[in-house]
Amino acid sequence: MGRGKVQLKRIENKINRQVTFSKRRSGLLKKAHEISVLCDAEVGLIIFSTKGKLYEYATDSCMDKILERYERYSYAEKVLISAESETQGNWCHEYRKLKAKVETIQKCQKHLMGEDPESLNLKELQQLEQQLESSVKHIRSRKSQLMLESISELQKKEKSLQEENKVLQKELVEKQQVHKRLVQWDQTQPQTSSSSSSFMMREALPTTNISIYAAAAGERAEDAAGQPQIHIGLPPWMVSHING
Numbered sequence: 001m002g003r004g005k006v007q008l009k010r011i012e013n014k015i016n017r018q019v020t021f022s023k024r025r026s027g028l029l030k031k032a033h034e035i036s037v038l039c040d041a042e043v044g045l046i047i048f049s050t051k052g053k054l055y056e057y058a059t060d061s062c063m064d065k066i067l068e069r070y071e072r073y074s075y076a077e078k079v080l081i082s083a084e085s086e087t088q089g090n091w092c093h094e095y096r097k098l099k100a101k102v103e104t105i106q107k108c109q110k111h112l113m114g115e116d117p118e119s120l121n122l123k124e125l126q127q128l129e130q131q132l133e134s135s136v137k138h139i140r141s142r143k144s145q146l147m148l149e150s151i152s153e154l155q156k157k158e159k160s161l162q163e164e165n166k167v168l169q170k171e172l173v174e175k176q177q178v179h180k181r182l183v184q185w186d187q188t189q190p191q192t193s194s195s196s197s198s199f200m201m202r203e204a205l206p207t208t209n210i211s212i213y214a215a216a217a218g219e220r221a222e223d224a225a226g227q228p229q230i231h232i233g234l235p236p237w238m239v240s241h242i243n244g
Contacts, residue, residue, distance in 0.1 A: 017050075025055055032057045042066055 011017040036043040036059045044066035047055040058066055110116050
């Protein structure tokens with residue numbers, strides 16, 4: 001049969017309680033040593049008996065080092081918990097403040113839009129009126145400034161376009177003058193060519209005609225010298241008389 005389940009409660013018998021303490025203490029110290037060796041863990045075990053006697057176990061017998069590490073960890077954890085709780089409290093307070101600001105802004109916006117004026121008294125209405133008048137003045141001032149800036153910019157553009165237009169007009173006039181000169185030159189060139197050619201023809205024609213007339217005269221003289229002269233319509237006695 002197996003062992004029965006032990007009921008966890010204080011042992012009333014003093015002797016039995018002391019025996020159980022000794023056995024469990026030894027087992028606990030043994031288990032602490034085993035987990036330290038097997039798992040390479042830093043273990044610190046502290047046991048006080050009912051009479052106040054101290055029993056302890058520490059890895060590599062460095063209980064002070066383990067306790068110091070425990071204190072640092074415990075302190076850091078406490079600080080972190082405290083900071084988180086403080087931060088949470090600050091966030092709650094900040095949330096309430098922001099919520100109140102949002103409600104106030106929404107209310108003012110409704111009043112500026114002319115909604116729910118019944119909830120305002122005379123002084124609040126006067127303040128709202130002054131605020132609206134001041135806002136209108138700022139808006140008109142800004143509008144005037146923008147209009148002046150726009151007019152100034154347009155004037156600069158107009159001046160720039162006028163200067164470009166003058167330059168283009170000047171270039172157009174120059175091109176027209178060049179074109180006019182080219183047209184005049186084209187018109188005078190054929191007349192000059194025709195007059196020079198006619199002059200050359202007139203210079204060449206007299207010499208040509210003289211040569212032609214001289215050649216014709218020479219041919220006629222040769223013909224007359226080589227052939228006997230024939231006198232048509234004269235009597236023979238007269239012809240013989242002329243030849244003799």
